[in-house]
Amino acid sequence: DQQVKQNSPSLSVQEGRISILNCDYTNxxxxxxxxxxxxxxxxxxxxxxxxxIKDKNEDxxxxxxxxxxxxxxxxxxxxxxxxxxxxxxCAASGGSSNTGKLIFGQGTTLQVKP
Amino acid sequence: xAGVTQTPKFQVLKTGQSMTLQCAQxxxxxxxxxxRQDPGMGLRLIYYSASEGTTDKGEVPNGYNVSRLxxxxxxxxxxxxxxxxTSVYFCASxxxxxxxxxxHFGNGTRxxxx
Numbered sequence: 001d002q003q004v005k006q007n008s009p010s011l012s013v014q015e016g017r018i019s020i021l022n023c024d025y026t027n028x029x030x031x032x033x034x035x036x037x038x039x040x041x042x043x044x045x046x047x048x049x050x051x052x053i054k055d056k057n058e059d060x061x062x063x064x065x066x067x068x069x070x071x072x073x074x075x076x077x078x079x080x081x082x083x084x085x086x087x088x089x090c091a092a093s094g095g096s097s098n099t100g101k102l103i104f105g106q107g108t109t110l111q112v113k114p
Numbered sequence: 115x116a117g118v119t120q121t122p123k124f125q126v127l128k129t130g131q132s133m134t135l136q137c138a139q140x141x142x143x144x145x146x147x148x149x150r151q152d153p154g155m156g157l158r159l160i161y162y163s164a165s166e167g168t169t170d171k172g173e174v175p176n177g178y179n180v181s182r183l184x185x186x187x188x189x190x191x192x193x194x195x196x197x198x199x200t201s202v203y204f205c206a207s208x209x210x211x212x213x214x215x216x217x218h219f220g221n222g223t224r225x226x227x228x
Contacts, residue, residue: 004156032214043118043204043219044157051214089156098164098211100145101172104156 023090
């Protein structure tokens with residue numbers, strides 16, 4: 001049973017436009033959500049996070065929105081740049097005392113075209 | 115400051131062979147983790163060590179053992195490799211597993227079992 005789902009395997013956007021990556025979860029015990037970015041042959045790198053007590057967190061071009069009633073979160077990248085082309089993983093933790101025990105989605109490959 | 119360092123970067127094993135994947139972090143983190151990444155499945159937790167001297171099973175521990183050698187080092191051992199263990203293995207660390215903070219990942223070990 002996939003507790004964290006990213007239903008879009010890939011997304012293609014034009015440079016300068018908005019990229020919206022989506023993530024759904026099923027476990028209501030999750031209380032901390034993160035987005036990671038991964039380039040080929042590298043490890044995932046942390047991008048942005050949000051606690052369940054918030055519904056929005058912004059860091060520069062990146063904004064994460066959390067809709068707890070819908071068990072849905074999204075990552076907005078504005079404006080998108082070619083260097084943003086990577087695989088993006090949504091992850092969640094909670095229901096455990098160990099916040100390093102993350103449940104990951106399958107990933108979405110973002111391509112930003114110049 | 116190297117962060118999380120994994121060795122080797124690549125490895126090819128024959129079925130039944132054994133090997134140890136090494137991981138070291140220089141961030142004085144307390145908790146360390148081993149994840150595997152398979153196509154279409156995101157990252158899944160194999161084993162973790164919340165603090166020096168402790169280890170626990172994650173979501174997919176079968177076929178693996180771990181050793182927390184000291185605060186810096188956390189190794190993953192495959193006693194008898196199987197083709198199903200072909201994957202990319204990531205080591206990660208976090209300052210303290212009780213705090214909401216992001217995992218820091220190494221660049222991975224790509225393992226092929228033939």
